[in-house]
Amino acid sequence: xxxxxxxxxxxxxxxxxxxxxxxxxxxxxxxxGEHTFMDxxxxxxxRLLYRAVGVDTSQQHDxxxxxxxxxxxxxxxxxxxxxxLRTQTLWNFTGLNPMGFHSPPRNVTFNATSxxxxxxxxxxxxGETTMSYFSxxxxxxxxxxxxxxxxxxxxxxxxxxxxxxxxxxxxxxxSDLVRTCxxxxxxxxxxxxxxxISQGAIQTFTGYLHATGLTSxxxxxxxxxxxxxQEAIKLVGTNGGGFFNVNxxxxxxxxxxxxxxFEMVWVLLIPASLVFTYGRMCGxxxxxxAIYSAMMVLFLAGAVVCYIxxxxxxxxxxxxxxxxxVIHGSGGGNLEGxxxxxxxxxxxxxxxxxxxxxxxxxxxxxxxxTGIGGAIPFANLSASEVIxxxxxxxxxxxxxxxxxxxxxxxxxxxxxxxxLGKKIEARQIKLVVLGLLFTPLAALFSTALxxxxxxxxxxxxxxxxxxxxxxxxxxxxxxQANNNGSxxxxxxxxxxxxxxxxxxxxxxxxxxxxxxxxxxGSLAGKRISPAGLGTMRTDNPTFVVLLLGVIVLVGALTxxxxxxxxxxxxxxxxxxxx
Amino acid sequence: MLVLTALLGILxxxxxxxxxxxxxxxxxxxxxxxxxxxxxxxTEIGQRFTGxxxxxxxxxxxxxxxxxxxxxxxxxxxNDVATERAIRANVRAYLHSNRPYDPGLTVSQIPVDAxxxxxxxxxxxxxxxxxxxxxxRVAAVRHLPLRTVMALVHTYTGGRGLGFSGEPAVNVMQLxxxxxxxxx
Numbered sequence: 001x002x003x004x005x006x007x008x009x010x011x012x013x014x015x016x017x018x019x020x021x022x023x024x025x026x027x028x029x030x031x032x033g034e035h036t037f038m039d040x041x042x043x044x045x046x047r048l049l050y051r052a053v054g055v056d057t058s059q060q061h062d063x064x065x066x067x068x069x070x071x072x073x074x075x076x077x078x079x080x081x082x083x084x085l086r087t088q089t090l091w092n093f094t095g096l097n098p099m100g101f102h103s104p105p106r107n108v109t110f111n112a113t114s115x116x117x118x119x120x121x122x123x124x125x126x127g128e129t130t131m132s133y134f135s136x137x138x139x140x141x142x143x144x145x146x147x148x149x150x151x152x153x154x155x156x157x158x159x160x161x162x163x164x165x166x167x168x169x170x171x172x173x174x175s176d177l178v179r180t181c182x183x184x185x186x187x188x189x190x191x192x193x194x195x196x197i198s199q200g201a202i203q204t205f206t207g208y209l210h211a212t213g214l215t216s217x218x219x220x221x222x223x224x225x226x227x228x229x230q231e232a233i234k235l236v237g238t239n240g241g242g243f244f245n246v247n248x249x250x251x252x253x254x255x256x257x258x259x260x261x262f263e264m265v266w267v268l269l270i271p272a273s274l275v276f277t278y279g280r281m282c283g284x285x286x287x288x289x290a291i292y293s294a295m296m297v298l299f300l301a302g303a304v305v306c307y308i309x310x311x312x313x314x315x316x317x318x319x320x321x322x323x324x325x326v327i328h329g330s331g332g333g334n335l336e337g338x339x340x341x342x343x344x345x346x347x348x349x350x351x352x353x354x355x356x357x358x359x360x361x362x363x364x365x366x367x368x369x370t371g372i373g374g375a376i377p378f379a380n381l382s383a384s385e386v387i388x389x390x391x392x393x394x395x396x397x398x399x400x401x402x403x404x405x406x407x408x409x410x411x412x413x414x415x416x417x418x419x420l421g422k423k424i425e426a427r428q429i430k431l432v433v434l435g436l437l438f439t440p441l442a443a444l445f446s447t448a449l450x451x452x453x454x455x456x457x458x459x460x461x462x463x464x465x466x467x468x469x470x471x472x473x474x475x476x477x478x479x480q481a482n483n484n485g486s487x488x489x490x491x492x493x494x495x496x497x498x499x500x501x502x503x504x505x506x507x508x509x510x511x512x513x514x515x516x517x518x519x520x521g522s523l524a525g526k527r528i529s530p531a532g533l534g535t536m537r538t539d540n541p542t543f544v545v546l547l548l549g550v551i552v553l554v555g556a557l558t559x560x561x562x563x564x565x566x567x568x569x570x571x572x573x574x575x576x577x578x
Numbered sequence: 579m580l581v582l583t584a585l586l587g588i589l590x591x592x593x594x595x596x597x598x599x600x601x602x603x604x605x606x607x608x609x610x611x612x613x614x615x616x617x618x619x620x621t622e623i624g625q626r627f628t629g630x631x632x633x634x635x636x637x638x639x640x641x642x643x644x645x646x647x648x649x650x651x652x653x654x655x656x657n658d659v660a661t662e663r664a665i666r667a668n669v670r671a672y673l674h675s676n677r678p679y680d681p682g683l684t685v686s687q688i689p690v691d692a693x694x695x696x697x698x699x700x701x702x703x704x705x706x707x708x709x710x711x712x713x714x715r716v717a718a719v720r721h722l723p724l725r726t727v728m729a730l731v732h733t734y735t736g737g738r739g740l741g742f743s744g745e746p747a748v749n750v751m752q753l754x755x756x757x758x759x760x761x762x
Contacts, residue, residue, distance in 0.1 A: 004738065004742045008743055011742060049581060049585075053581060076579050080579055080583070126648060126649075128647060128649065138583055138587035141590070141591065142583045181586065186586070190590075190593070193598075194597055197594075197598040198601070200605045202605070202606055203595050203599070203606045205595065206607070208647060209608065209617060213625055214618050214627060215627050218625045220623070220644060220645065220647070221647040222647065229594035245650055250700070251624075252622065257738050260739065262739075316658060316659075316662045316665065319662045320665035321666075322685065322686070327689065329706035329710055329746075330690065330691065330705040330708065331705070331745050332690055333690065334656065334694075335691050336690075336694040337652060337653070337654065339703075340696070340701055340747045342745070347697075364697045365653055367651065368653065368654050368656060368661075370656045371657065373656075374656070462653075465657070467657075468655040489651050489653050490653035576658065577659065578659035
């Protein structure tokens with residue numbers, strides 16, 4: 001461990017908070033329908049889009065209408081992406097398939113399509129040996145935008161439900177969707193892409209390069225492409241699907257120590273800002289601060305543990321006789337599967353950032369993390385993506401946890417639970433429990449299926465390596481169920497894994513969305529009762545602790561037995577398996 | 579959906595390409611290195627350098643090593659005997675090429691980046707400690723003063739982002755090119 005490593009972790013938290021506060025004000029203006037400084041440029045484009053598609057954005061949707069629109073839009077997006085990928089060679093006339101790649105097989109396409117439409121970006125394919133530039137741009141990049149926009153829209157709808165004063169309206173889905181794409185994701189992506197190019201990311205339509213090498217034996221083909229434009233939205237939309245197979249470890253995606261920091265900020269920017277936006281929209285900023293504190297505590301705890309574990313080095317390194325401490329000119333640590341320019345702190349923090357959110361980008365091989373270091377991404381996923389979480393998804397998930405905490409708190413003090421003046425009753429709590437248990441159940445069910453069947457075990461690469469094989473399987477389904485997309489990348493695609501994974505992603509995405517919208521609908525019409533002396537406050541440290549307790553308890557009770565069998569066994573032993 | 583595809587899938591990447599190619603053409607095209615009229619590689623992408631006269635890049639998990647057209651992690655587990663074996667093999671190779679020029683070199687002095695595989699498989703950099711060990715070999719083979727080689731190493735060592743993010747890293751391609759210029 002080094003002093004600068006700690007500066008990286010805590011400096012990052014400060015930079016993030018400093019940027020999220022002003023952005024949250026802008027987001028509140030965008031979703032409040034207020035005037036923003038972008039109106040002059042984007043207003044005409046927005047109106048043109050509505051006219052072209054012929055939607056009436058003045059119409060207010062109740063929760064059922066909103067949910068139907070979400071589903072209909074996602075189905076159309078799914079079909080379009082599937083067709084684009086399956087007809088890859090049809091688009092060769094654009095000149096955007098320089099390597100002449102054929103379409104991926106049906107099962108891989110099914111998995112990839114479900115993956116990008118659900119904002120998961122789990123990849124059972126390698127970008128630079130499968131996808132044409134056209135598929136990456138017109139197919140995958142587009143879903144990176146709109147799947148992120150769907151998540152944010154649902155979160156905004158839930159906020160409207162919580163703060164609504166009577167009536168059934170949650171806003172207009174089409175307007176939320178388009179405004180998210182135009183006013184939020186597009187500007188941030190443009191800025192991100194240009195910053196990345198200025199530091200060395202590539203953006204070109206030319207074919208792969210054939211280099212002769214400086215010395216004999218150095219000849220190589222270098223994969224190219226329009227990388228920066230996809231990289232930027234991959235981060236800011238917490239999508240995480242790399243242009244290249246090694247994702248953000250690739251120097252063309254993430255060229256320097258500076259871009260590594262920048263990429264982490266871009267991943268967390270919207271999830272962090274939305275929490276403050278929530279505080280603004282419900283007219284009590286302290287509510288946002290409370291939830292932000294709970295998230296930040298869990299986030300920093302994970303980052304600290306992961307950094308210490310990775311800096312310590314792995315049993316395999318020690319068995320081979322390596323010294324893994326800091327020496328002059330080398331940061332030491334478990335550098336297996338990590339890049340020199342990022343170092344241990346930059347790799348550990350990146351991993352925590354992208355597994356706490358549903359981004360799932362990686363700049364190092366999670367499979368090669370130490371047992372305890374690797375247990376952190378597991379823990380982040382087990383918390384169901386509420387440590388900031390994905391864009392939108394993180395907020396609506398933690399709000400469900402908050403309702404749960406209010407309910408438990410209410411039981412303890414013996415009063416009817418209230419949240420922001422609205423009574424939380426049996427119907428809401430039933431929906432919350434269903435919404436919160438949907439994802440863990442999907443994860444555990446598919447893991448069990450994959451562990452118990454021959455077809456499932458065929459995906460394991462660490463055969464005979466003891467708990468590592470189980471870790472691979474559990475991680476794969478935990479990641480897909482949480483729409484994260486990062487991987488113990490040794491786990492390989494088979495027809496079984498493609499299909500089970502694809503279905504897991506779809507169920508675990510749209511199940512919780514429907515429950516979140518149903519909760520919003522059931523809260524929207526409730527009267528707001530004024531806070532009295534006995535009202536449990538939800539904006540003070542006591543509530544933050546209660547909320548933390550509920551998150552940890554639900555996550556731990558659900559996943560602890562499974563985690564024991566995988567990463568924790570590896571973390572507490574120096575034993576090597578063969 | 580079609581309208582959004584045109585806007586976000588076609589116009590947006592085109593706009594970024596336009597800006598990138600106009601403002602940062604060297605970066606946008608991958609920092610290519612041309613020597614005597616032929617493309618030899620990119621300073622951003624690690625490649626195999628053979629021979630004792632050159633600095634060597636880190637171990638790579640791709641097939642063949644440093645394959646920039648099909649990148650992959652090595653995915654070696656932390657508690658896996660296969661990982662220990664792979665590291666031991668890398669240690670043997672590293673000692674074999676460097677100990678003749680640095681007789682006191684032992685396993686415990688080898689910096690981790692020299693024997694652990696990189697993430698991308700095409701890591702263009704090595705640690706300053708790794709470069710300092712290889713510098714003895716390169717200086718001896720090229721009959722250059724160690725001071726001269728170390729000065730070049732220092733020149734091509736990239737710093738941390740904003741002074742704290744990441745680790746100092748020596749760009750092997752730039753260093754080797756500079757060496758060839760110094761003493762072809």
